[in-house]
Structures are given as structure tokens and as C-alpha cells.
Amino acid sequence: MLILSFESSCDETAVAVVEDGRRVLADEIFSQVALHEIYGGVVPEIAARSHLEVISLLADRALEKAGVTRRDIDAVACTYAPGLIGAVLVGVNFAKSAALALGVPLIPVHHVRGHIAANYLAYPELEPPFVCLAISGGNTMLVDVRGYTDMSILGQTRDDAAGECFDKSARVLGLGYPGGKPIDDLSKRGDDRAYDLPRPTVNGGSPYDMSFSGLKTAVVNLAHHAEQTGEPLDKPGLAASLCRAVSEMLVGRTMDAAARLGYENIAVAGGVAANSRIRADFEAACQKAGKTLFVPPLRLCGDNAAMIGAQGYYEYLAGHTAGSDLNAYATMEL
Amino acid sequence: MTYITHSESETEALGAEFARDLPAGAVVALYGELGCGKTAFVRGMARGMGLDCLVNSPTFTIVNEYLGERPLFHFDMYRLGSADELYDIGWEDYLGRGGVCAVEWSENVPGAFDGDEIEVRFEKTGENERRITIGGGTKLC
Numbered sequence: 001m002l003i004l005s006f007e008s009s010c011d012e013t014a015v016a017v018v019e020d021g022r023r024v025l026a027d028e029i030f031s032q033v034a035l036h037e038i039y040g041g042v043v044p045e046i047a048a049r050s051h052l053e054v055i056s057l058l059a060d061r062a063l064e065k066a067g068v069t070r071r072d073i074d075a076v077a078c079t080y081a082p083g084l085i086g087a088v089l090v091g092v093n094f095a096k097s098a099a100l101a102l103g104v105p106l107i108p109v110h111h112v113r114g115h116i117a118a119n120y121l122a123y124p125e126l127e128p129p130f131v132c133l134a135i136s137g138g139n140t141m142l143v144d145v146r147g148y149t150d151m152s153i154l155g156q157t158r159d160d161a162a163g164e165c166f167d168k169s170a171r172v173l174g175l176g177y178p179g180g181k182p183i184d185d186l187s188k189r190g191d192d193r194a195y196d197l198p199r200p201t202v203n204g205g206s207p208y209d210m211s212f213s214g215l216k217t218a219v220v221n222l223a224h225h226a227e228q229t230g231e232p233l234d235k236p237g238l239a240a241s242l243c244r245a246v247s248e249m250l251v252g253r254t255m256d257a258a259a260r261l262g263y264e265n266i267a268v269a270g271g272v273a274a275n276s277r278i279r280a281d282f283e284a285a286c287q288k289a290g291k292t293l294f295v296p297p298l299r300l301c302g303d304n305a306a307m308i309g310a311q312g313y314y315e316y317l318a319g320h321t322a323g324s325d326l327n328a329y330a331t332m333e334l
Numbered sequence: 335m336t337y338i339t340h341s342e343s344e345t346e347a348l349g350a351e352f353a354r355d356l357p358a359g360a361v362v363a364l365y366g367e368l369g370c371g372k373t374a375f376v377r378g379m380a381r382g383m384g385l386d387c388l389v390n391s392p393t394f395t396i397v398n399e400y401l402g403e404r405p406l407f408h409f410d411m412y413r414l415g416s417a418d419e420l421y422d423i424g425w426e427d428y429l430g431r432g433g434v435c436a437v438e439w440s441e442n443v444p445g446a447f448d449g450d451e452i453e454v455r456f457e458k459t460g461e462n463e464r465r466i467t468i469g470g471g472t473k474l475c
Contacts, residue, residue, distance in 0.1 A: 160373075
């Protein structure tokens with residue numbers, strides 16, 4: 001089954017062609033990061049307009065690269081939530097029109113479910129059940145993936161996402177946006193015990209819930225204190241201590257969840273999976289616990305449409321299709 | 335009116351008390367630096383409005399929607415640079431949806447409001463202590 005898939009929830013416009021949820025025939029991405037860098041963040045109007053300008057072109061290119069024609073497409077999938085609403089709407093409406101014109105089913109896909117499914121593309125042998133930690137600039141969720149479309153949130157951030165903690169700390173330290181990579185780079189030159197940062201816990205809710213706002217506040221306080229007193233700030237040490245704190249909060253909870261559920265497999269998804277400290281800590285913890293770790297390559301960790309095509313296939317098999325009244329949502333449960 | 339809170343949960347409780355009787359259509363403009371309790375305050379607002387949902391930072395999506403009889407629209411202007419961009423994401427549509435709009439990082443969208451907004455200003459007065467000043471909203475209060 002060939003699925004033409006669309007992703008447009010934030011900075012990236014992406015179109016892919018995926019076969020049977022596992023094989024990527026084409027995976028086209030147009031990134032707006034350069035456009036937004038000029039403004040220091042995402043500008044919603046520019047994001048939506050830019051998606052609109054390139055989506056049709058990208059769709060043609062994806063079909064061409066896949067070596068298929070429009071008639072070969074069996075279904076159309078798209079991210080319908082969550083995200084920047086104007087941006088998501090562009091992908092949803094384009095996908096609706098495509099499905100209508102081609103006379104094929106339309107499959108709505110939750111963006112975070114897509115990130116989880118990126119693992120199916122990278123690892124043909126991976127099947128549920130497994131525990132997946134989805135970490136990005138906008139999401140931080142620990143998910144019990146019981147089946148391809150049967151999943152529940154074990155815990156999630158109660159305030160900032162892990163990636164947001166890196167982005168905002170980077171801003172305070174005078175590094176660029178997005179902040180994940182510059183913090184990661186800087187941390188490699190620093191002592192991860194230079195600063196004693198908090199590991200905030202959450203009252204009530206799930207034991208797997210997380211909080212990163214307090215960590216961000218601690219970094220802000222340290223930077224302000226250094227500024228006011230004129231004491232030098234050990235930026236590489238602070239970056240390394242921050243990476244260690246974030247990693248410990250994520251890895252500990254994920255390993256606990258896998259042990260409690262008795263799962264052999266642990267998967268990581270989303271852009272923050274690129275952080276080298278988090279990767280290394282997961283590798284060490286999984287080796288120690290005798291678990292198998294799955295982390296997709298960087299290209300699949302960021303936003304892309306292939307992951308939407310992968311999850312779309314399984315949503316289709318579960319009968320999750322939509323009509324042309326499908327709407328886009330800024331916020332949506334998993 | 336000025337309040338002093340000593341923890342995140344006290345800030346949240348103040349938000350709950352504040353929002354309990356807010357009328358539909360109210361706009362709450364929040365001002366204050368990183369890590370001073372704005373999101374915690376809005377989490378309290380949702381609780382005070384009887385909305386049982388997860389309230390987290392909308393920095394990435396710009397707006398989170400918490401739906402109920404009287405919905406709460408939680409904006410974050412951190413990544414925006416001007417009031418024009420607020421209009422681009424459908425600000426006026428949100429105003430007409432019979433809910434309350436809470437706007438973090440309102441300092442990034444000067445001139446976006448019509449003068450009837452309630453202002454909530456957050457200042458760090460200690461590691462955990464915050465001074466929270468609530469004012470404005472002349473027609474509402």
C-alpha cells in the first residue's frame with residue numbers, strides 16, 4: 001500500500017511516499033529555519049505562507065523521486081494535530097484536496113504518534129509493545145506503545161518541554177536558536193558537575209510526569225547572579241550540568257517504566273534524541289538493564305513526512321480515516 | 335493589587351482564585367521574565383475555571399486551547415516579534431469564542447490590546463519569592 005504523506009506542523013514542510021508503513025520511497029523536506037532565523041523564532045504568518053508556497057512543488061517532487069504517479073497512491077495521510085494552527089491547516093487542507101482528487105482515503109495522524117513511528121522506518125524488526133520517550137521542542141512524553149495505534153501516556157511534562165528548556169537556557173547563555181545543538185556542543189568542553197542543578201519532581205499526577213521549568217529557572221538565576229556580581233560564568237560547565245540533569249530526569253523514568261511494564265524494547269523519538277549526552281546515557285542504561293535501545297538516525301528524529309506515512313499506514317489498518325470535514329487542532333491528546 | 339507568593343503552588347493558587355469569576359471575553363496580559371511563574375499562574379487559572387486538563391507551556395505552538403463551558407486560550411508571545419503577528423494567528427477569532435485569553439510575554443506585542451485587558455505583572459523578589467501585581471481591566475472589574 002502506497003501512502004502519500006504530509007507534515008507541516010511547524011518549521012518544516014515535508015512530503016513523503018511510504019510503502020506499507022515501513023519502506024520510504026521518497027522523503028522531501030523544505031526547512032524554514034533559515035527564514036525564521038532572521039526573526040529569532042517562528043513567525044506564524046511566514047510559516048503558513050511558506051508551507052503554502054512549497055507544498056505543491058514538494059508533492060510533485062516526492063512522487064517523482066519515488067518513481068510513482070498519482071494513480072499509484074492508495075491513501076493520503078497528514079499531521080492534523082498538534083502544532084502551529086495556521087501551519088497545520090495548510091497540510092491538512094492540501095491533503096484533503098489530494099485525497100478527494102485521487103479518490104483515496106484520508107488518514108489523520110497525531111504528530112507525536114508520527115515521531116514514535118519513525119522507529120519503524122529505521123528498525124524493520126521493531127514491533128510493539130515498547131516504551132517510547134518522545135522528546136522535542138514542543139513535546140516531552142513517555143508513552144506505553146502497546147500496539148501500533150493502542151498507546152497511552154505514562155507521564156509527560158507539566159510545564160516546559162525538554163527541548164524548550166534547552167532553547168530558553170541557550171538564549172540566556174547567549175547561544176543561538178534552536179538551542180539544542182549549541183548547548184550540546186558547548187557541554188562537551190565542560191564539567192557536568194560544575195553546577196548543582198535541581199531535578200524537579202511533580203506533586204500529584206503520574207510518577208512519570210516531569211517538570212523542566214524549575215531547571216530553566218535555575219539556569220536563569222545562575223546567569224543573572226553572575227551578571228550582577230561580576231563573577232565569571234562557566235558556560236561549558238553549566239551546559240554540561242544542564243545536559244546531565246535533563247538526561248537523568250528522562251533516562252531514569254524511561255528505564256523505570258520499561259522495568260515495571262516488563263518490556264524488552266525502549267525507543268526514543270523527536271529532535272532532542274539528537275542530544276549526545278542523552279543518547280550515551282540511554283545506551284549505558286539499556287546495556288546495564290539488558291534492554292534493547294532504538295534511536296532513529298538524526299534525519300528521522302526531526303520533523304519529516306515519512307514518519308507520518310509510517311504511522312498513517314497503521315492508523316489506516318485500524319480503520320482511522322477521516323472525511324473532508326477533517327479539522328486541524330493546536331492541542332490534542334495523543 | 336499586589337500579592338507575594340513563596341512557591342510555584344502558591345502562584346498557582348493565586349491564579350485559580352483570580353480566574354474563578356472572570357467573565358467570558360476577558361483578556362489577561364501577563365508580563366515578566368523567564369521563570370517567574372507565568373505558566374504556573376495560568377495553570378491555576380484553568381483550575382479555577384473548572385477546566386480539568388494539562389496546562390503546559392505554549393511556547394512551541396504559540397497557543398494552547400483548554401476547552402470547556404468557558405474555555406481558556408493560553409497564548410505565548412515568546413517567539414513573536416510584534417502585534418501584527420498576533421493578528422496573523424487569528425487573535426480576533428479567539429476573542430469572539432466566548433472564553434478567556436491569557437497571554438504570556440505580552441511585552442512582545444505592544445499595542446495589541448484595546449486597553450480593557452487585565453494586566454498581571456510578575457517580578458522575582460527572591461529565589462522562590464514573586465511579587466505579582468494585578469491591575470487594569472477597568473470595564474471588567
